[in-house]
Amino acid sequence: MIDTNSIFDIKTKSEFEDLALQVFKFQFENNRVYRSFCDLLYKHPSEIKTVEAIPFLPIQFFKTRDILSSKDKIQTTFTSSGTTGNETSKHHVTDINIYNQSFTKGFEHFYGKIEDYVILGLLPSYLERQGSSLIHMVDAMIKTSKHPESGFYLNNLSELKDHLIKLDAEGKKILLIGVSFALLDLVESFQFQLKNTIIMETGGMKGKRKELIRGELHSILKQGFGVEHIHSEYGMTELLSQAYSTGNGIFECPPWMKILTRDTEDALSIQKPGKAGGINIIDLVNINSCSFIATQDLGRVNINGAFEVIGRFDNSDIRGCNLMVL
Numbered sequence: 001m002i003d004t005n006s007i008f009d010i011k012t013k014s015e016f017e018d019l020a021l022q023v024f025k026f027q028f029e030n031n032r033v034y035r036s037f038c039d040l041l042y043k044h045p046s047e048i049k050t051v052e053a054i055p056f057l058p059i060q061f062f063k064t065r066d067i068l069s070s071k072d073k074i075q076t077t078f079t080s081s082g083t084t085g086n087e088t089s090k091h092h093v094t095d096i097n098i099y100n101q102s103f104t105k106g107f108e109h110f111y112g113k114i115e116d117y118v119i120l121g122l123l124p125s126y127l128e129r130q131g132s133s134l135i136h137m138v139d140a141m142i143k144t145s146k147h148p149e150s151g152f153y154l155n156n157l158s159e160l161k162d163h164l165i166k167l168d169a170e171g172k173k174i175l176l177i178g179v180s181f182a183l184l185d186l187v188e189s190f191q192f193q194l195k196n197t198i199i200m201e202t203g204g205m206k207g208k209r210k211e212l213i214r215g216e217l218h219s220i221l222k223q224g225f226g227v228e229h230i231h232s233e234y235g236m237t238e239l240l241s242q243a244y245s246t247g248n249g250i251f252e253c254p255p256w257m258k259i260l261t262r263d264t265e266d267a268l269s270i271q272k273p274g275k276a277g278g279i280n281i282i283d284l285v286n287i288n289s290c291s292f293i294a295t296q297d298l299g300r301v302n303i304n305g306a307f308e309v310i311g312r313f314d315n316s317d318i319r320g321c322n323l324m325v326l
């Protein structure tokens with residue numbers, strides 16, 4: 001069994017790679033779905049010597065299978081929002097404390113102590129349903145914050161505007177984290193000149209508006225909020241870690257998370273930095289489900305490990321899903 005504390009103690013590239021190979025062996029032996037996927041690819045831990053050689057499970061399997069590497073009781077299940085008629089992803093979590101540690105340590109790695117911020121959550125599409133991992137995270141951050149002004153906002157944009165202007169003028173450190181369409185609604189109704197506020201978008205219009213490219217979205221938000229940069233959070237239901245961008249759409253991962261890209265025509269071929277391809281994620285915090293996931297996002301990884309998201313696959317299924325019918 002792998003000590004989960006060792007995941008958060010990673011300091012070097014070699015420590016990450018050593019632990020990733022251990023996690024792969026553990027999940028190969030304990031995750032029935034992942035083991036079947038690896039067997040069909042004729043991939044065995046005895047042959048895997050680098051993280052690039054580890055098989056990445058297509059993310060769609062979270063919609064149709066129980067992805068578990070633990071026999072412990074499921075404590076909670078996070079679900080994706082999905083669209084009408086589509087199956088939603090289900091991420092079964094057997095140890096919610098690992099997730100709590102992950103988002104706390106991940107945020108503080110980039111931004112400092114949560115308790116120092118007023119946390120304002122503008123996440124209407126998430127608040128209106130059950131099972132959102134993002135709501136769990138922001139709710140915990142609000143409770144950790146030492147500021148009574150922290151809280152969620154739904155449709156009360158005028159109240160949020162008043163609080164935001166007042167708190168910013170008082171010099172409070174503020175994090176406004178919101179879904180893209182709600183942040184656009186806010187700046188279309190009110191204009192701001194904020195000095196002490198981080199605006200962080202979580203992506204997605206959730207069917208409320210026409211999708212915008214990130215540069216266009218950030219340009220509108222920067223002007224509306226009167227800030228120089230728009231921050232971004234990159235996470236998903238199937239993960240227990242988040243990457244963050246402090247501006248310009250360039251994301252960085254915490255030490256226990258890594259992004260690779262795969263060839264769009266050859267799902268088993270990992271590309272060198274600089275080339276655009278399908279985003280593969282190693283999230284070692286996913287120790288009890290699957291830490292090696294091939295997503296539907298397209299991106300590019302820089303030589304230093306930072307990455308950008310440049311789109312999504314047009315087809316609904318990632319190449320490789322038809323390898324396995326259990």
